[in-house]
Amino acid sequence: MTFEDLRIVPPILKALKAQGYTSPTPIQAQSIPILLRGKDLLGCAQTGTGKTAAFSIPVLQNIYLDQQNPPRKKGFRKIKALIVTPTRELAIQIGENFTAYARYTHIKNTVIFGGVKQGNQTQALKKGVDVLVATPGRLLDLMQQGFISLKHIEYFVLDEADHMLDMGFIHDIRKIIAKIPEKRQSLFFSATMPPAIVNLSQKILGDYDSVTIKPEQATAERVEQAVYFVSKSDKRKLLLHLLQSEPAQSVLVFSRTKFGADKIVRWLKKSDIKSAAIHGNKSQGARQRTLKEFKSGKIDVLVATDIAARGIDVDELSLVINYDLPNVSETYVHRIGRTGRASASGIALSFCDKDERTYLRDIEKLIKQDINVIEEHPYVEVVTDASPKKTHKPQGARSNRNKRSGSNKNFKHKKRNNYKKHRSSPSRKKG
Known part of the structure; x- marks a missing residue:
């Protein structure tokens, strides 16, 4: 299967080729068709499976098609997609992916996170963006200051949900969900599905399909x-x-x-x-x-x-x-x-x-x-x-x-000469 088979629009397809992407990973192949049909998605997959592209490509395509019919009017951009993720590093990485995939479109994104001064972030928001990638704390802070409105959100992605809970963001997530429109497409990703995560997903998702990648x-x-x-x-x-x-x-x-x-x-x-x-x-x-x-x-x-x-x-x-x-x-x-x-x-x-x-x-x-x-x-x-x-x-x-x-006596590492002195013995000693 190729990305052409998934019916990706030409501008995004061109950007994917520029990135060297030809064939989708399993989570991309399964998730993208579901999301392009407009359904909500519950995804169970770990970092490194291609998960970011699995949700960013269809979100960008849906926004792109919305802008074409009718053509987007000039003026202030309203935030259409919100991606919430637990750490600054993940937020930056997701933002970079959105920028790369939207290279040949007019879709704009920005990333906000704590730990730095907010000046550059608020300046980007004032110019208007279509996609906002955010960590929970800074998002709520800028919402309270009046820099961000979530009234026009059409696509909501909660990424790394299990780590959100581990880091104590559950109350922040609930506050954010309360501020976004009920009519929206929701995407929920988590590497594990303990009861607390399942319960949270049920409060976020509407009519949804599930994709589970067991890596x-x-x-x-x-x-x-x-x-x-x-x-x-x-x-x-x-x-x-x-x-x-x-x-x-x-x-x-x-x-x-x-x-x-x-x-x-x-x-x-x-x-x-x-x-x-x-x-x-x-x-x-x-x-x-x-x-x-x-x-x-x-x-x-x-x-x-x-x-x-x-x-x-x-x-x-x-x-x-x-x-x-x-x-x-x-x-x-x-x-x-x-x-x-x-x-x-x-x-x-x-x-x-x-x-x-x-x-x-x-x-x-x-x-x-x-x-x-x-x-x-x-x-x-x-x-x-x-x-x-x-x-x-x-x-x-x-x-x-x-x-x-x-x-496995002759266990060797990927580089044949690396760690050649350290091979496993025929059996494990019991201690």
């Missing part, structure tokens, strides 16, 4: 994964050992906390490794400069928290390292997807201390596969106490597990 297995299969058993105190030594023994460009390291991210960077800089941290305590200007330097190659290692990593879109990301394993299994999938975006493959390594082994078992249960264990490294953690038994596998699976691990 967990697909992503896990594309990304070559391995885990190192290491004590918490030795994690930074292992990180430094890996980065120095087999240097790689564009390494994204995930830390559970902001303090931890800064601590990792200080440790790496002492060893002359070009690195920087990105998290919520950094100013917007600092975050944008860091991302730009990382994308341009001036920084080799970016250490990020999960929330701050939303919106990081780096081509040919060499490696993702889970310095801390996440306690939410789905978060692991989002993380490793950073190096296996769309149809690309990638490499993901994880550090696991004795307190995180439960998280590892939950992750393996979610992705329905065993992660290779690299036992030959200088900082192997030896657990003397018997580790808890796995609860998600039948008791007879142990012998099969050993056979599977044996089949």
Whole structure:
């Protein structure tokens, strides 16, 4: 299937070709026809599946066709589409995509978010825009100041809804929904669908269709994964050992906390490794400069928290390292997807201390596969106490597990020469 098959209008099709897009991803192929028919959409998909194009292309096409019939009159532009997303980085990324796809149309967009002075944002709003991309806090603030009216909204997109809830934006979202017209097309995207998200979607959507893209297995299969058993105190030594023994460009390291991210960077800089941290305590200007330097190659290692990593879109990301394993299994999938975006493959390594082994078992249960264990490294953690038994596998699976691990004995990473000294052994030791 191609974008021509989806009946995209010529100006947007031309812009997609300029971006190098020819064939839609699964979520695009399924979502775009639904949205072009005018129906609401409930989408379950993670970042990296092409979700932004899945909603921005049809929104732009619908606005474009509205402007053609009847032709748009000159004058102040009223906001027709509102996209609400949880983080500044995601808002900026979505805005850039709208600009790229609308390149050969007269549709204008702007992005507003907190953490910076509002002057440039309000100036853009005064000139008039068709599409507004916003984070909840700054949106409500500028609405209260009278810079924004949502009376003419025809298309409403709530992106990364589960992270909206995680970040405490649920009340802000309800206030925003109360201000937009009931007659509208609504798009609701979330990577997971817990009860609270389902309940929220029912309050936003009208007559809707659902699209669910399950990237967990697909992503896990594309990304070559391995885990190192290491004590918490030795994690930074292992990180430094890996980065120095087999240097790689564009390494994204995930830390559970902001303090931890800064601590990792200080440790790496002492060893002359070009690195920087990105998290919520950094100013917007600092975050944008860091991302730009990382994308341009001036920084080799970016250490990020999960929330701050939303919106990081780096081509040919060499490696993702889970310095801390996440306690939410789905978060692991989002993380490793950073190096296996769309149809690309990638490499993901994880550090696991004795307190995180439960998280590892939950992750393996979610992705329905065993992660290779690299036992030959200088900082192997030896657990003397018997580790808890796995609860998600039948008791007879142990012998099969050993056979599977044996089949992965020659585990290698995407770059054949990278990490060649660290291969998994025939079986996982029980601790």
